[in-house]
Amino acid sequence: MSGSLxxxxxxxxxxxxxxxxxxSEEQFKRGPVAVIECVEEIPCNPCESSCPRGVIRxxxxxxxxxVIDLDGCVACGACVAACPGLAIYIKxxxxxxxxxxxxxxxxxxxxPKAGDVVEVVxxxxxxxxxxxxxxxxxxxxxxRTAVVTxxxxxxxxxxxxxxxxxxx
Amino acid sequence: xxxxxxxxxxxxxxxxxxxxxxxxxxxxxxxIDENARPGGQLFKQIHKFFGSRAHKAGTRxxxxxxxxxxxxxxxxxxxxxxxxxxxxxxxxxxxxxxxRVQTEMVRAKKIILATGATENALAFPGWELPGVMGAGAAxxxxxxxxxxxxxxxxxxxxxxxxxxxxxxLLQAGAEVAAIVEALPALGGYGVHTAKVRxxxxxxxxxxxxxxxxxxxxxxxxxxxxxDASFKQVPGTERVLGADTLCLATGLxxxxxxxxxxxxxxxxxxxxxxHLPIHDCAMRTTQKDIFVAGDIAGVEEASTAMEExxxxxxxxxxxxxYLTEAEARARSSEIWESLNALRSGCFGSKRREAKDxxxxxxxEVIA
Amino acid sequence: xxxxxxxxxxxxxxxxxEVQIFVDGRPVAAREGEMIAxxxxxxxxxxxxxxxxxxxxxxxYCAIGRCTDCVMTVDGVPNIRTCITQVRDGMRVxxxxxxxxxxxxxxxxxx
Numbered sequence: 001m002s003g004s005l006x007x008x009x010x011x012x013x014x015x016x017x018x019x020x021x022x023x024s025e026e027q028f029k030r031g032p033v034a035v036i037e038c039v040e041e042i043p044c045n046p047c048e049s050s051c052p053r054g055v056i057r058x059x060x061x062x063x064x065x066x067v068i069d070l071d072g073c074v075a076c077g078a079c080v081a082a083c084p085g086l087a088i089y090i091k092x093x094x095x096x097x098x099x100x101x102x103x104x105x106x107x108x109x110x111x112p113k114a115g116d117v118v119e120v121v122x123x124x125x126x127x128x129x130x131x132x133x134x135x136x137x138x139x140x141x142x143x144r145t146a147v148v149t150x151x152x153x154x155x156x157x158x159x160x161x162x163x164x165x166x167x168x
Numbered sequence: 169x170x171x172x173x174x175x176x177x178x179x180x181x182x183x184x185x186x187x188x189x190x191x192x193x194x195x196x197x198x199x200i201d202e203n204a205r206p207g208g209q210l211f212k213q214i215h216k217f218f219g220s221r222a223h224k225a226g227t228r229x230x231x232x233x234x235x236x237x238x239x240x241x242x243x244x245x246x247x248x249x250x251x252x253x254x255x256x257x258x259x260x261x262x263x264x265x266x267x268r269v270q271t272e273m274v275r276a277k278k279i280i281l282a283t284g285a286t287e288n289a290l291a292f293p294g295w296e297l298p299g300v301m302g303a304g305a306a307x308x309x310x311x312x313x314x315x316x317x318x319x320x321x322x323x324x325x326x327x328x329x330x331x332x333x334x335x336x337l338l339q340a341g342a343e344v345a346a347i348v349e350a351l352p353a354l355g356g357y358g359v360h361t362a363k364v365r366x367x368x369x370x371x372x373x374x375x376x377x378x379x380x381x382x383x384x385x386x387x388x389x390x391x392x393x394x395d396a397s398f399k400q401v402p403g404t405e406r407v408l409g410a411d412t413l414c415l416a417t418g419l420x421x422x423x424x425x426x427x428x429x430x431x432x433x434x435x436x437x438x439x440x441x442h443l444p445i446h447d448c449a450m451r452t453t454q455k456d457i458f459v460a461g462d463i464a465g466v467e468e469a470s471t472a473m474e475e476x477x478x479x480x481x482x483x484x485x486x487x488x489y490l491t492e493a494e495a496r497a498r499s500s501e502i503w504e505s506l507n508a509l510r511s512g513c514f515g516s517k518r519r520e521a522k523d524x525x526x527x528x529x530x531e532v533i534a
Numbered sequence: 535x536x537x538x539x540x541x542x543x544x545x546x547x548x549x550x551x552e553v554q555i556f557v558d559g560r561p562v563a564a565r566e567g568e569m570i571a572x573x574x575x576x577x578x579x580x581x582x583x584x585x586x587x588x589x590x591x592x593x594x595y596c597a598i599g600r601c602t603d604c605v606m607t608v609d610g611v612p613n614i615r616t617c618i619t620q621v622r623d624g625m626r627v628x629x630x631x632x633x634x635x636x637x638x639x640x641x642x643x644x645x
Contacts (some may be wrong), residue, residue, distance in 0.1 A: 006353035009361035009371045040358045041512040044218040046226030062220050063512035082226055084216035085359025108339060109542045125368025143216070143228065144543050162366050165338070202599065204620060214543045228543070286600050298580040298593030305597035308617075313572035314547055316536040317594070340538050384591045385580055422600075 005039065010123035013158070015039050020067045028157070032075035032092035032101075036066050038085065050082030080105050081142035093157055100157045101134060103149040108165050111136055111146055119164040120152045127164060128156045172198040172246075173487050175262055175276035177253045177425060180208020181469045182461025182476035183282035184236040189480030189498075191243045193489040198274060199245055200264060202252040206240070207233045208284055210469060212307045214339075215332060218357075219470045223505055229469055230311075256429045259454050278456050278483040281426055282476060285419035285440060285462035290324060293379040299386030303333040303416035310340040318412030322389040323347045324377050327355040330416030335364050337414075344369045345408045350376050350394055357514065378405060380413050389413050419466045426463065429454050434528055438521035439465030447529035449482040449499065450475055458483055465525065467518055471509050478502045537576045553623040562627075570616035570627055571597065571604050582606050582616060586632035607634045 004012035016022045021036040036047065036056070041063040048058040048066065055072035056079060058064050075090045082088075086105040095101040102120075112118055112133045120131040131152035138146035152160055174190050176183045179201035187199045199206070213229025224232050240247065248266065255263035262274040287302035294300070299318060303325065309317045321342050323334045326349035334344045344364065352374050354361050361371065378392040378400065393404035419440055423433070426444040432453040433442045443465055450458045460479040461472035478499060485495035510519035539547045551566040555573060564573035571594050574582065581591040582604050595603035599618035608614040609626050612634025616627070 005358045005361070007371075007373055009347075009354060009358075009365035009369075011358060011362060037362065038359065040514075042218060042357055042359075042514060043220065043508050043511055044225060046216075046221050049221045050226070061511055062508055063515075083359075084218050084226055085357065086363050087359045107542050109540055111542075121366060121368070123362065123366050125366050143231075144545075145216075165367060203618060286598075287596060289595075296590060296592065298582075298591055301593075301595050301597065305594055305617075308597040309572065309575065309594070310538065311544065313568060313575075314538045314541065314544065315572050315576045316538060317575060339542050385593075 008124065011037060011039055020065050023070060027070050028091065029093045031094050032073075032090055033070050034068055034073050034075060034079055034088060034090050036068065036079070036083070037087045037089075038065055038083075041065065044084065046082050046084060047079045047088065050079045052076065052078060075103075077103055077137070077147050080147045081145040086145070089161065091157070091160075093154065095151060098154055099151045100154045100160075101149055101151050102160050103147050104162050106136075106146045106148045106163070107144065110166050111138065112148060112163070112166060118150060118166070120150060120156065120160045121162050121164050122159040123161050125164070128159045129153050131160075131163065169273045169275055170198065172196050172274060172276050174198070174278045174280065174483050175200060175274055176280045176282060177262070178208065178282035178284060178461070178463075179203075179206035179247060179249075180282060180284050180461060180472065181210050181233075181236070182284075182463075182472040182479075183208070183280070184240060185473045185476030186280045186282060186460055186480035186483070187245050188236065188239050188243060189477045190484045190489070191245050193481070193484035195484045195487055195489050197245050198276070199240070199247045200251045200253055200262075200274075201247070201249055204250055206237060206247060206249065209304065210236075212304070212311045213469060214311050214336060217470060219509055220505070223470065223474075225470075232469075232473075253425060256425045259429065259456055278458070278486055279429075280450075280458045280460055280476075280479045280483055281444075281463055282459070282461045282472075282479075283422045283425060283463050285421045285466050287415070288418040288420055290377070290415050290417045292377055294381060294386070297380050297382050297386050298384065299382065299411055300380055300413045300415065303329050303414040306412065306414045307333045307336060310336060310342075314340075316340055316342055318386070318410070319343060320345055320410045321412040321414055322377070322391075322408055322410045323414045323416055325349065325355070325416030325418070326361065326371060326373075327416060327418070328357060328360055329419075330414070331356040331360040331364055333414060333416060334369060335360070335367075338364070338367055338369070342412070345389075345410050346391065347371050348375045348377060348391055349373045350398060376400070377413065381407070386411050386413050419462065421463045421466060423463055426452065426457070426459065429457055431457060432532060434525065436465065436521050436525055438517055439467070439525070443525065445529050445532050446525065447533045448503070448526050450479040451482065451529075451533060453533055456486075465518070465522060468509070471506060471518075474502050474506045474509070478506075535576060536578060553621055553625075555621050555623075555625040555627055557627045558629055564621040566623075567620055570606070570608065570614075570619050570621055570625070573621050574616065574627070581629070583630035583634075584632070589631075605634075606630045610636065612636060
């Protein structure tokens with residue numbers, strides 16, 4: 001295997017588009033979608049059983065890449081916290097007239113709070129824009145993986161992946 | 169002299185699982201560990217494990233450890249902590265030194281060696297400075313002792329250990345200035361590298377550490393690029409400020425007791441080096457001695473737990489606590505799990521290496 | 535201070551009794567039950583000993599009791615692996631020079 005993932009550490013959009021779960025542009029623009037950035041066959045399937053609606057499928061062997069039935073996905077976020085690789089997030093292109101939203105896993109302190117303005121970063125950790133935190137969920141069932149939702153300008157829709165860690 | 173059906177050396181994931189299986193079957197078990205607390209490297213693993221949901225995937229390693237300790241306590245398994253096994257003779261007699269001052273002899277009908285592995289070192293000028301340490305050492309300090317070994321870290325090695333420990337250093341509040349990899353491609357899972365990359369940690373492939381700089385502690389680390397033959401390329405040196413240098417350059421099985429016991433070995437580089445030859449029951453060339461976990465090949469906590477179960481089941485069957493049919497059924501279930509864990513683009517190399525070892529074991533073991 | 539009192543996964547550091555150890559004669563605060571090496575690092579002490587010939591500093595390397603890089607003289611006994619030895623109230627931890635020396639009068643009676 002070669003390419004961006006094994007050189008830079010982050011998958012390229014080409015590598016992602018080649019995986020079965022990556023939504024098409026049309027699917028992205030329809031409404032909130034769960035995105036699983038899982039492109040390597042490793043034995044792993046907690047995403048499958050985490051979905052309360054059963055729309056994520058790994059099957060056997062458990063090295064299969066996950067597939068999501070995006071029509072059935074209601075973007076509840078359970079899979080975002082359950083993935084051991086922290087490889088799942090939810091994006092909503094349609095959140096606002098000029099803004100999109102992303103809900104991503106976050107395991108650092110301090111946790112942001114709703115209303116905070118944060119730096120939205122791309123897969124290389126570079127800041128792409130500022131965003132506003134809409135909510136932070138960290139129920140016991142998520143076992144310490146908080147899910148942070150941030151609203152950000154639509155024009156940065158594809159690059160945004162997470163937020164820059166806050167200074168302590 | 170203490171007599172026992174089964175003595176297990178090492179209370180890490182493999183040893184704990186072996187003890188639980190064997191005690192459940194009815195065997196009299198003595199679990200021995202040199203540390204003040206059991207669990208081996210499990211309690212340092214604060215991340216969620218991969219694998220199958222049916223086998224604890226999605227659960228943090230440290231919580232799996234707590235569950236295993238609870239089961240150990242519930243079953244009333246006899247555990248000797250602070251106890252170092254310094255000798256193994258006649259295939260059954262263990263010389264144990266407890267709390268550094270008390271000698272005990274243990275005679276066991278069956279023995280399982282689950283002594284794990286140790287981190288490899290990488291030598292370069294300045295490698296002896298305080299601040300240069302194994303990645304596992306940094307992990308112990310931050311996740312068990314909750315102290316930061318430093319504030320700005322360079323990690324050498326991009327396998328899962330190097331990348332996961334780098335992530336955990338970020339979680340503990342340190343900065344990671346770079347992860348350095350000698351090969352042209354990164355070694356760890358893409359989801360692990362992606363996590364630290366989006367936290368801004370740069371990866372340097374085809375690079376190595378040339379030297380650690382500092383008077384009495386690491387103050388900076390000099391990196392250098394490598395050509396296609398892994399020779400350092402003059403002129404590509406680059407100095408990064410750092411106070412800690414973590415070496416994640418592989419693990420080697422801790423096999424002293426197996427050597428002492430006269431077990432036959434084979435050299436399997438993909439699993440860490442010299443390994444005691446074993447068969448599909450985890451039995452070595454010494455008929456009453458079994459191995460499980462990293463001592464039998466460096467893999468993961470999940471495979472260590474399954475191998476521990478396998479050794480526990482087969483030792484219990486040997487002792488007459490399980491019928492052959494029961495042992496066969498349990499073993500085949502465990503093998504299904506092990507084969508699943510040893511699949512995919514990363515696991516299949518380990519599968520090949522283990523298959524080689526099992527063929528060898530079949531040849532050599534009666 | 536190098537402690538991590540609040541951690542995203544480990545949570546808040548549980549309360550622990552404070553014990554006092556003496557490092558080269560100086561009182562240092564430690565947490566009951568922790569390893570000597572952890573207490574030293576928490577207090578910003580990274581150099582544990584000096585080598586016999588070149589007098590070079592050494593500190594923690596493996597942190598699990600395998601390499602012996604972290605040894606110090608503890609309660610008069612040299613070559614104690616500080617990474618796997620727990621602190622005790624009143625414990626004397628001294629920077630070791632070379633192979634160290636047993637201190638008279640601190641009878642180390644195994645019986």
